[in-house]
Amino acid sequence: MVTSGEQLEYLLSQVPESNHDWLRQHQLLVPSERIANLAMTQGFNNVTNTQGASNSTLFAALQRLKTGLNNDEQK
Numbered sequence: 050m051v052t053s054g055e056q057l058e059y060l061l062s063q064v065p066e067s068n069h070d071w072l073r074q075h076q077l078l079v080p081s082e083r084i085a086n087l088a089m090t091q092g093f094n095n096v097t098n099t100q101g102a103s104n105s106t107l108f109a110a111l112q113r114l115k116t117g118l119n120n121d122e123q124k
Contacts, residue, residue, distance in 0.1 A: 050078040050111075052102045054087050061091065078110050 051057045057079075064072050073092045079085045080102035088096045099110040 050107060051084065051088070052080050052107075054084055057084065057088055057091065076114065078107065078114075080106070 051060060061069065061072075069092070073094065076095045076097065077088055077093050078097050078099050079088055080099050082098055085096045085098045097110065097114075099106050101107075
């Protein structure tokens with residue numbers, strides 16, 4: 050989960066480049082379309098836009114992941 054472009058850059062800077070392919074295979078939660086697009090340009094393929102960065106929104110997105118629901122299936 051990253052909530053800003055700066056966090057995404059920091060995450061990539063802290064992981065050795067030899068592990069970037071591994072990192073990019075994992076689910077990434079982001080709060081907006083802008084950050085989702087940025088993540089995809091950085092090579093992330095499994096990006097979920099949570100549509101917000103509030104604690105409750107991010108927590109709900111984590112709960113959906115745990116139960117296997119995606120954004121289209123949320124109630």
